[in-house]
Amino acid sequence: MERSAVIFDLGGVIIDSPLHAIARYEQELGIPANFVNHVVVETGPSGAWSRLERGEVAMSQFFVDFERECLDAGHQISASTMMARIGECGPRPRMLRAVSTLRDRSFRTAALTNNWASEDGSTDNHEFHDRFDVFVESAVVGLRKPDPRIYEHVLEALGVEAAQAIFLDDIGSNLKTARQMGMHTIKVDDPDVALEELGGLTGLDF
Numbered sequence: 001m002e003r004s005a006v007i008f009d010l011g012g013v014i015i016d017s018p019l020h021a022i023a024r025y026e027q028e029l030g031i032p033a034n035f036v037n038h039v040v041v042e043t044g045p046s047g048a049w050s051r052l053e054r055g056e057v058a059m060s061q062f063f064v065d066f067e068r069e070c071l072d073a074g075h076q077i078s079a080s081t082m083m084a085r086i087g088e089c090g091p092r093p094r095m096l097r098a099v100s101t102l103r104d105r106s107f108r109t110a111a112l113t114n115n116w117a118s119e120d121g122s123t124d125n126h127e128f129h130d131r132f133d134v135f136v137e138s139a140v141v142g143l144r145k146p147d148p149r150i151y152e153h154v155l156e157a158l159g160v161e162a163a164q165a166i167f168l169d170d171i172g173s174n175l176k177t178a179r180q181m182g183m184h185t186i187k188v189d190d191p192d193v194a195l196e197e198l199g200g201l202t203g204l205d206f
Contacts, residue, residue, distance in 0.1 A: 001163040003184065003201060005108040006099075007154060008132075009145075010125060012170030013188045014096065014111065016089040019170070025085050031075040036082070039066075039073050053114045055139035059083070062116070087124070092191055098198065098206040099131050105204060108158045110134035112151070112167075114144045134158050145169070146177035166201055168194060 011018045022036050040049040048065035051057045057065065063079040070077045102109050111132045117123050117139045129135050134157040138144035141153060155162060162182035169175050175185040184201060188194040195206040 001161065003164055003166055004106075005110065005158045005160045005165045006102050006198070006202070007110045007112050007158075007165055007167045007178075007183075008095070008099065009169040009171075009174065009188070010111055010113040010115070010128065011086075011089065013092075013168050013191070013194075014099075014128065015091050017170060018086040018089055021085045021089055022082060025077075025082050029075070029077060031077070035073070035075055036070070036077070039069050042073070043069055050144060052116045053138045053144045054142050055117055056142075059116065059118060091128075094195065094206070095191060096131060098195055101204055101206060102202070103133070105202075107202065108133050108160060110136060110154050110158055112136045112145065112154045114138040145171075145174040148177055148181060151178055151181055151183075166198065168198065 008014050019037070023033060026033055026035055040047060044050065048057065048062050048069055052059070052062040066079045067077060099109050109132045111128060113125065113136070115123055115125060115137050123137055123139055125137065134154060136150065136154045136157065138150065141150060143150040143153065155165060158165070165183045166186065167175065167178040167183045168186045168188050170188045172187065175187055179185045186194050186197050199206050
């Protein structure tokens with residue numbers, strides 16, 4: 001089946017990696033590397049991070065809940081400082097140019113992001129909305145990767161089958177679900193390498 005759609009994660013793909021921002025913050029605090037990710041994984045779907053990304057908790061409550069979870073896991077952090085550092089991550093111009101190239105060549109494009117809402121209920125990705133044909137945010141739809149339902153949602157919005165889609169993300173568990181559903185996946189560690197792989201799959205020069 002011919003590939004006709006490309007789905008992009010935002011953080012770590014279109015935008016500089018929030019994981020890197022968190023890692024720098026952990027280093028500043030002198031706490032173990034990947035501590036924050038460990039807390040997110042261990043607390044699972046009912047944890048503060050997951051609830052925030054599904055739009056179930058306000059940011060102010062997230063700060064309280066996540067700081068408590070981190071303290072329970074052995075280290076004190078400032079959740080507000082950590083989120084501010086993540087907010088400093090900037091866009092990757094070459095990735096944005098790739099999205100434009102795909103659209104110019106009649107590929108359907110989507111953003112599929114786990115994100116959160118501000119205290120007023122708004123999300124912070126408005127500058128990217130017009131860059132894509134479809135824009136799916138976890139905090140808006142109430143689902144988060146790697147829940148298969150959010151992938152089904154974006155595929156339906158694009159009007160394509162899984163086998164017609166290429167999905168780029170920087171997190172292995174998110175890619176695993178997409179791959180199991182039949183999408184071709186690209187893990188984004190080095191953006192330039194990922195774009196070379198995308199070019200090979202689409203026949204385009206990025």
